[in-house]
Amino acid sequence: MMNEVVRLSHGSGGRQTHELIKKVFASKFGIDGPLTDSAILEINNQTVAYTTDSYVVNPVFFPGGNIGKLAVCGTVNDLAVSGAEPIFISVSFIIEEGFPLNDLETIAHSMAEEAVNANVRIVTGDTKVVERGKCDRIFINTSGIGTLPAGLTHISTGKNINAGDKIIINGPLGNHALAILGARSELSFSTSVLSDCASLNHLIGKIIRNCKGIHFMRDLTRGGLAAVLNELAEMIQYGIIIDEQNIPVEEEVRGLCETLGFDPLYLANEGKFIVVVDRDEENKIIEILKSDPLGAGASSIGEIGVENHKVILNTLVGGRRIIDMPSGLMLPRIC
Amino acid sequence: MMNEVVRLSHGSGGRQTHELIKKVFASKFGIDGPLTDSAILEINNQTVAYTTDSYVVNPVFFPGGNIGKLAVCGTVNDLAVSGAEPIFISVSFIIEEGFPLNDLETIAHSMAEEAVNANVRIVTGDTKVVERGKCDRIFINTSGIGTLPAGLTHISTGKNINAGDKIIINGPLGNHALAILGARSELSFSTSVLSDCASLNHLIGKIIRNCKGIHFMRDLTRGGLAAVLNELAEMIQYGIIIDEQNIPVEEEVRGLCETLGFDPLYLANEGKFIVVVDRDEENKIIEILKSDPLGAGASSIGEIGVENHKVILNTLVGGRRIIDMPSGLMLPRIC
Numbered sequence: 001m002m003n004e005v006v007r008l009s010h011g012s013g014g015r016q017t018h019e020l021i022k023k024v025f026a027s028k029f030g031i032d033g034p035l036t037d038s039a040i041l042e043i044n045n046q047t048v049a050y051t052t053d054s055y056v057v058n059p060v061f062f063p064g065g066n067i068g069k070l071a072v073c074g075t076v077n078d079l080a081v082s083g084a085e086p087i088f089i090s091v092s093f094i095i096e097e098g099f100p101l102n103d104l105e106t107i108a109h110s111m112a113e114e115a116v117n118a119n120v121r122i123v124t125g126d127t128k129v130v131e132r133g134k135c136d137r138i139f140i141n142t143s144g145i146g147t148l149p150a151g152l153t154h155i156s157t158g159k160n161i162n163a164g165d166k167i168i169i170n171g172p173l174g175n176h177a178l179a180i181l182g183a184r185s186e187l188s189f190s191t192s193v194l195s196d197c198a199s200l201n202h203l204i205g206k207i208i209r210n211c212k213g214i215h216f217m218r219d220l221t222r223g224g225l226a227a228v229l230n231e232l233a234e235m236i237q238y239g240i241i242i243d244e245q246n247i248p249v250e251e252e253v254r255g256l257c258e259t260l261g262f263d264p265l266y267l268a269n270e271g272k273f274i275v276v277v278d279r280d281e282e283n284k285i286i287e288i289l290k291s292d293p294l295g296a297g298a299s300s301i302g303e304i305g306v307e308n309h310k311v312i313l314n315t316l317v318g319g320r321r322i323i324d325m326p327s328g329l330m331l332p333r334i335c
Numbered sequence: 336m337m338n339e340v341v342r343l344s345h346g347s348g349g350r351q352t353h354e355l356i357k358k359v360f361a362s363k364f365g366i367d368g369p370l371t372d373s374a375i376l377e378i379n380n381q382t383v384a385y386t387t388d389s390y391v392v393n394p395v396f397f398p399g400g401n402i403g404k405l406a407v408c409g410t411v412n413d414l415a416v417s418g419a420e421p422i423f424i425s426v427s428f429i430i431e432e433g434f435p436l437n438d439l440e441t442i443a444h445s446m447a448e449e450a451v452n453a454n455v456r457i458v459t460g461d462t463k464v465v466e467r468g469k470c471d472r473i474f475i476n477t478s479g480i481g482t483l484p485a486g487l488t489h490i491s492t493g494k495n496i497n498a499g500d501k502i503i504i505n506g507p508l509g510n511h512a513l514a515i516l517g518a519r520s521e522l523s524f525s526t527s528v529l530s531d532c533a534s535l536n537h538l539i540g541k542i543i544r545n546c547k548g549i550h551f552m553r554d555l556t557r558g559g560l561a562a563v564l565n566e567l568a569e570m571i572q573y574g575i576i577i578d579e580q581n582i583p584v585e586e587e588v589r590g591l592c593e594t595l596g597f598d599p600l601y602l603a604n605e606g607k608f609i610v611v612v613d614r615d616e617e618n619k620i621i622e623i624l625k626s627d628p629l630g631a632g633a634s635s636i637g638e639i640g641v642e643n644h645k646v647i648l649n650t651l652v653g654g655r656r657i658i659d660m661p662s663g664l665m666l667p668r669i670c
Binding site: 050087092101333 | 338339340341342343344345346347352355356359360363364365366372373374376378379381383385386387388389390391422423425426427428429430431432433434435436437439440443444446447450456457458459460461462463464465466468469470471474476478480482667668
């Protein structure tokens with residue numbers, strides 16, 4: 001790696017991010033097994049999930065949320081999709097000198113509110129301040145701990161996945177990415193699209209309590225649905241087939257994607273996840289999801305099937321195309 | 336707080352940091368009790384300590400360590416001084432576009448090495464990349480989890496402290512701060528002083544296993560000994576008296592402090608802690624500390640005594656002065 005440097009694409013959540021993590025971090029840190037969002041650990045015979053994320057979203061305030069709400073939701077969701085019940089959150093701020101205290105209070109208030117909403121406790125924190133120009137307004141790290149019933153440790157690894165399992169999503173794609181783009185002052189379009197930023201743990205708790213056939217879950221953040229499905233296809237013995245006609249995308253998001261040249265499959269979300277389930281439980285899961293505002297747009301989008309480790313999209317016009325792992329520079333600082 | 340902004344002093348670890356945390360964060364997040372470095376929590380009847388810190392040290396590489404080693408040692412020490420045995424660490428990177436991959440590998444290598452040294456596992460992580468000029472090279476957050484014997488939960492609160500308890504330090508003050516200052520290219524002095532950056536958990540484990548009378552511990556980072564003693568005096572019913580002649584400071588550090596106008600009591604350390612013990616165990620603790628390279632410079636520096644919540648220094652020349660909580664701008668980005 002002589003003379004190579006870190007590029008924005010290393011932070012995009014796609015192929016380059018994975019390569020960096022595998023080459024530089026996972027090997028040195030001895031992290032074996034799949035690189036899931038949460039580590040699954042044992043503390044005195046209690047299985048826990050443990051996760052961390054730093055948030056550098058630009059802008060700090062955006063339609064549907066702010067960096068503080070995002071930092072709580074994101075860590076709650078990383079724990080929830082591993083099957084865990086999130087209980088404790090840590091919060092660490094890196095703040096640029098000159099950042100308005102009112103804005104900091106607004107952000108802290110959003111975090112407190114979202115923590116109450118998600119029923120997690122913010123229990124420890126840290127504050128650093130750097131000189132003007134040495135960070136971009138404010139960055140927030142949250143880490144989180146959740147407890148995991150011993151019977152659910154397969155959810156983050158996907159090891160129980162079988163051919164024929166159904167893939168279900170809880171709602172339309174792309175809203176977070178387009179809300180952020182619309183809020184960036186350098187871009188000349190405005191939109192009424194709101195970020196979907198939300199804590200999914202209560203919704204996920206409902207399906208966990210009511211369905212025995214949950215084989216995998218993952219939230220659809222950086223890199224979008226395309227990244228998650230490609231990671232999944234790499235983890236398991238099978239390929240994946242999804243149907244474009246069943247993938248929910250709001251009308252305005254679809255229009256903006258066409259105008260701007262984005263594919264909703266690759267856009268970041270902050271309140272969406274996929275769940276892979278035994279096909280016998282497909283209808284039950286859809287019903288439970290649809291009974292909750294955060295799952296009202298739920299849809300069964302495809303299934304586990306072919307044995308080629310590829311993600312195949314059946315297109316609206318009746319063709320098929322391979323959905324690759326996102327590669328290169330996507331939208332920087334979307335979360 | 337209308338029109339007020341965040342200032343560098345809010346990140347200094349002194350009075351302004353405490354005010355910011357108390358006013359903005361602790362109240363909103365519902366964190367009650369003393370603002371210790373680690374939260375003490377229960378997970379299924381197992382007491383755990385949980386902590387987080389973001390590291391923004393400038394420069395990233397300095398004599399005696401780098402930001403990666405510091406990020407592991409700092410979180411290990413926060414857990415260890417609460418009485419916990421550190422077991423798991425999370426690592427989250429915010430990297431500036433263009434940062435050399437070689438440097439990132441060096442940092443990751445130091446983290447891995449220090450984790451082995453401290454016997455903690457790095458189990459989960461995150462990587463974000465921001466555009467050139469939007470952060471200063473690299474910032475690292477680490478959070479950590481440690482297990483805590485039920486009988487040791489008093490150590491971080493200091494609630495068992497009594498008048499007459501002895502205050503012991505494991506070595507000389509100020510090396511980390513002066514190593515960082517010396518490494519900053521804008522400063523025109525050079526020094527052979529090395530940062531004292533080290534994981535203290537094994538040393539602390541020795542005294543915990545051998546002494547029953549440990550009433551409080553804290554590491555001496557931002558704000559130095561002065562900040563910790565003032566926090567302690569605020570937490571307990573007593574004041575504190577320390578003797579300047581017993582406070583260890585290396586010759587070169589003392590000389591630089593005199594030249595530069597610093598007081599070693601206020602300088603940051605990254606491998607120093609105080610322990611407050613029953614006076615009957617003073618000698619035993621000193622003996623154990625001195626038998627370990629990280630405690631070779633141990634010294635008994637004072638005691639818990641007067642009832643005025645103040646920190647009093649008996650000076651070398653026979654006078655007395657009050658050691659205040661550090662206030663205003665100290666050395667930014669020392670950790």
